[in-house]
Amino acid sequence: MRGYPFDPVARKAGIATFARMTIRPASRHPHGQPSIASVAARAGVSIATVSRVVNGVANKASAETTARVRQAILELGYRPISAGRDLRQRSSRIVALLTANLANPAMAAIAAAAEAALRADGLVMVLCDTHDRPDLQDEYLLAMRAQRARAIVLLGAVASPGLARMQAEGETLVFVSRRSPHGTATPFVGIDxxxxxxxxxxxxxxxxxxxxxxxxxxxxxxxxxxxxxxxxxxxxxxxxxxxxxxxxxxxxxxxxxxxxxxxxxxxxxxxxxxxxxxxxxxxxxxxxxxxxxxxxxxxxxxxxxxxxxxxxxxxxxxxxxxxxxPYDSFGPAIARAIAGSPDADAETTLxxxxxxxxxxxxxxxxx
Amino acid sequence: MRGYPFDPVARKAGIATFARMTIRPASRHPHGQPSIASVAARAGVSIATVSRVVNGVANKASAETTARVRQAILELGYRPISAGRDLRQRSSRIVALLTANLANPAMAAIAAAAEAALRADGLVMVLCDTHDRPDLQDEYLLAMRAQRARAIVLLGAVASPGLARMQAEGETLVFVSRRSPHGTATPFVGIDxxxxxxxxxxxxxxxxxxxxxxxxxxxxxxxxxxxxxxxxxxxxxxxxxxxxxxxxxxxxxxxxxxxxxxxxxxxxxxxxxxxxxxxxxxxxxxxxxxxxxxxxxxxxxxxxxxxxxxxxxxxxxxxxxxxxxPYDSFGPAIARAIAGSPDADAETTLxxxxxxxxxxxxxxxxx
DNA sequence: CGCATGAGGGAAAACGTTTTCCTAAACGCT
DNA sequence: AGCGTTTAGGAAAACGTTTTCCCTCATGCG
CATH class of the missing domain: 3.40.50.2300 (Response regulator)
Structure with a gap:
């Protein structure tokens, strides 16, 4: 019972004792947003437990604890800040879509479909318009690598040194509609x-x-x-x-x-x-x-x-x-190419x- | 001279001594990307100095040191990982654009213009299609808050509880084309x-x-x-x-x-x-x-x-x-509304x- | 000579997560 | 009674930055 209060009886009974709520360092999210620490404090558990509940780790929290944590999350309106997670996991939930020309309604339609499909997978799409320029494409590639993007989707790639390097380094790239200008089949989504x-x-x-x-x-x-x-x-x-x-x-x-x-x-x-x-x-x-x-x-x-x-x-x-x-099918196909590991380097022909x-x-x- | 080697003579001479390069904990970016630590090691300075050089903090590094750090950055191809910065600064360089309907070429054009203008300011645009649905809009608002987006641009906002709350909480919102459905003038960009x-x-x-x-x-x-x-x-x-x-x-x-x-x-x-x-x-x-x-x-x-x-x-x-x-002017106007603090809540009529x-x-x- | 001032730069503390260890019970078994 | 094994959950170490304190010289000035 060191440091944190631990009262099995009260816990069993599901009683949120006042003591438990106040013994903790009051840390009620001092900076605006509630953090995992404030949830932990409110629920009377450690931050590790909160994290596990949030991420649904099995066999690590009793039904009661889980409920109490959920309750605290709801009350505080907590949502994990992505920067923390990204830092720890060395990868963000961002997927970059580099499009050759957004003024083209076809590209816009694919972008829209991709956005919807990625969001369904809990991913966030950032959109970049390369205007078919190699220098811009490279700039974006670098920027997205700095964002630790989970994947980069190239909707109409153009040949560029940066692209060649990233492809060689095994970055997760998905080529859409236009194949990689640097040979070597990476995942491709398109039609015949x-x-x-x-x-x-x-x-x-x-x-x-x-x-x-x-x-x-x-x-x-x-x-x-x-x-x-x-x-x-x-x-x-x-x-x-x-x-x-x-x-x-x-x-x-x-x-x-x-x-x-x-x-x-x-x-x-x-x-x-x-x-x-x-x-x-x-x-x-x-x-x-x-x-x-x-x-x-x-x-x-x-x-x-x-x-x-x-x-x-x-x-x-x-x-x-x-x-x-079939634009609408491009979205799910792109999402699959990113999520699916087994047939990751397969081609999807729509x-x-x-x-x-x-x-x-x-x-x-x-x- | 505790911990880090410090050899003013060699430094003055601009000599990158081998000793300096190896005494340091070898930390050559053990995980893929080079980190600020690897740059520091290579340049023979502390990570604090590297950070200052990168961010152009004045009066904190001699011309020589600056040059050596720049050199190391170039050689390693270093670029700061945004998660680290975001975490520390409690704000990311992400700007969210919530659009009512990307299938509308007008919206797509504004999105394209905004993307270009934001990128010029070093910001990254994430695109979300709300389909004019309040529930989706709220979901996106929450997600973007979790990303600690620097600003949220609403291109055709719809009334929703989450929007009202964020507006009240003073989140940086920019309304484009359609005014806030919840009254209270926040920055607005549009035409007459x-x-x-x-x-x-x-x-x-x-x-x-x-x-x-x-x-x-x-x-x-x-x-x-x-x-x-x-x-x-x-x-x-x-x-x-x-x-x-x-x-x-x-x-x-x-x-x-x-x-x-x-x-x-x-x-x-x-x-x-x-x-x-x-x-x-x-x-x-x-x-x-x-x-x-x-x-x-x-x-x-x-x-x-x-x-x-x-x-x-x-x-x-x-x-x-x-x-x-004038779509093209919308981009810069949006960027100004985000960057400019003084006339931040002014209206821009194009x-x-x-x-x-x-x-x-x-x-x-x-x- | 004494002393404020400023320049240059290092140590270390955040920031908010996830995840790896640990530990302490409880729960079968023989 | 003794002993693995499972369950529940805490402590603490990363992750990669920025930024706040410091400290050390050198310099200028009375």
Missing amino acids: NRRAGTEVARHLVGRGCADLAVVHGALSSSATAERLAGFRAEARRLGCALPPRAILSAAATEHLEIGYQAMSVLLRRGRAPTGIFCTSDLIAFGAHRRLLEEGLAVPRDLTLVGFDDSPLNDWVAPWLDSVRV PHRLIVRTQPPPERRDD | NRRAGTEVARHLVGRGCADLAVVHGALSSSATAERLAGFRAEARRLGCALPPRAILSAAATEHLEIGYQAMSVLLRRGRAPTGIFCTSDLIAFGAHRRLLEEGLAVPRDLTLVGFDDSPLNDWVAPWLDSVRV PHRLIVRTQPPPERRDD
């Missing part, structure tokens, strides 16, 4: 881009588009490269090979601009292709605006296929066919679906 | 919604729309209420009073749905109004789709005005006039602008 590309080709050819084109973003993105590869291979197989000049991009960073400029190029060359595959919706938006300016209409004059298919498309872009990526909103244009080959 | 409402009214009446309507979201949002009030007052002043039944909403949570359903109601009533003010772009999107289904075109048959004006509108909604909210994309419909009152 190549297959999606082939489906788009089949769709366009199947609807009679003879004159095809592709407008794509940076090929350093594995997702873009795979989409393009799949599309090209399938088009050729269907006897509708694309000349190299029909596969183009533009020297802009914004996808919207890429679409607009590339479409300008296509139009300058003469008659517009009848089927255009844009490797992102934003590119398609840019292209579409250029077409409108030209007095052309979609799908009347040509078919435009995008990629990502934000839920907003149903409302603002009924003229666009697009490959729908199902995509080509959404066809438009009717084929009326046959007007005759005019 | 009332004024924007009047401008929209003037725009519609000025272009000859005689038959007006408003489709609005939840009026618990101060932003929505103010927009509506401004619009209504100005319309009346211009001799174009709105009957109560021309101001409507719908029992849906999604703005898109609200727009769609409200427009259905309007159409069922007979001829559609000639000018409709939607208190958000998403509502306008929903309304527009319903109009399309009905075979009506904008702006040919009526004028639609939205609110927020995401940059994407230029590309996907050229038919929509909308009040542009400039909005009504973007008119459409031409007035040709006069066709005759048909």
Whole structure:
């Protein structure tokens, strides 16, 4: 009975004796928030016991003690400060999401889904927008390592020395949508881009588009490269090979601009292709605006296929066919990749679906 | 010279003696990351000195010592672990952004701007999506308090007991776009919604729309209420009073749905109004789709005005006039509200602008 | 010479947790 | 009665910082 009062009888009876409540150093959270010490004092137990109750350690507290501690926690509105835990455990409950471009609704949607899924696992998501810049990405990586982030999710990673190093050092990284630019398969969550590309080709050819084109973003993105590869291979197989000049991009960073400029190029060359595959919706938006300016209409004059298919498309872009990526499933998949240790380095391939909103244009080959 | 070696001569000469490097407890960051102790050991100083150098405390380290410490930091790639600092300082560098709905591009844009501005101040943003639910909001508030967040930014706050309590307890809160539902002005960042409402009214009446309507979201949002009030007052002043039944909403949570359903109601009533003010772009999107289904075109048959004006509108909604909210300025304004102590509880009113994309419909009152 | 002052820097005390030891009963067993 | 074993719970050691005291020189000034 050294130091702390210990009165089995009163405890058995569940009596919160006044003595017990006051003998303790009064430590009623001197600094604002209640701490584990104030809970311990109020419940008449040691802080170790409080900690164990909070963390549900089995066989370490009697039902009564547990109840008393719970009661004290409730009364004080106690919640463990994360810094203390983080320090001790050398790891925080923070998960960093590094996104290439938050202005892209697709990225925003994935961020939202990830946030919800992580929170369900008791994790907290911090959001960083790298703008696809290697230097910023490295800065964020370092900052998040200093936060002892439990994992770092890269939603569209770009090659950078810091990333290479962290990957080598075995940091927990999850690549989403775009594979690691530094080889070596770490956990990856995404869709089968190549297959999606082939489906788009089949769709366009199947609807009679003879004159095809592709407008794509940076090929350093594995997702873009795979989409393009799949599309090209399938088009050729269907006897509708694309000349190299029909596969183009533009020297802009914004996808919207890429679409607009590339479409300008296509139009300058003469008659517009009848089927255009844009490797992102934003590119398609840019292209579409250029077409409108030209007095052309979609799908009347040509078919435009995008990629990502934000839920907003149903409302603002009924003229666009697009490959729908199941954002909502990304969240849980990311959470699993972080929590699950066994299949940690497995790939998660989620199902995509080509959404066809438009009717084929009326046959007007005759005019 | 007790405990730590102290050799002023060698130090003056800037010599990193081998002895100095090894006498120290070898503590080369035994656990992965280098700690302040490893830096201290390498530089041959105490950890206190390292801390002071890192934090730029004046008059506490000679130029030489500073240089040696900097060198060690560089060589080791040291970065202070935030948990340690947070614990000691009872406050983290985390700022929480609670957003009502991340699927809304307007919110996403503000989130992106805030993230950039906060990072420039050395802060880290954690993102939480409350889905406009009071219980979730409270849960997040508690979680962020446990993180000892330096500030909590509420982008579209909803009334909740936890919020009221935190506000009373003097937590650092910044309300963005929507004012505190619990009265009492805490820092607020937003635009002059009332004024924007009047401008929209003037725009519609000025272009000859005689038959007006408003489709609005939840009026618990101060932003929505103010927009509506401004619009209504100005319309009346211009001799174009709105009957109560021309101001409507719908029992849906999604703005898109609200727009769609409200427009259905309007159409069922007979001829559609000639000018409709939607208190958000998403509502306008929903309304527009319903109009399309009905075979009506904008702006040919009526004028639609939205609110927020995401940059994407230029590309996907050229038919929509909308009040542009300067997202990019929100970031710095939020950062100032957090950092700046003097004008901390001041309001920041940012400039909005009504973007008119459409031409007035040709006069066709005759048909 | 005496003495305040200031510069430079170390020791150690927090900060709030978790977790590893320990210890003391109580509870079977033989 | 003796002896493992389980149960309940306390003490104390980390974890990595920052910051408050100190202490020691050197310097300037009367």
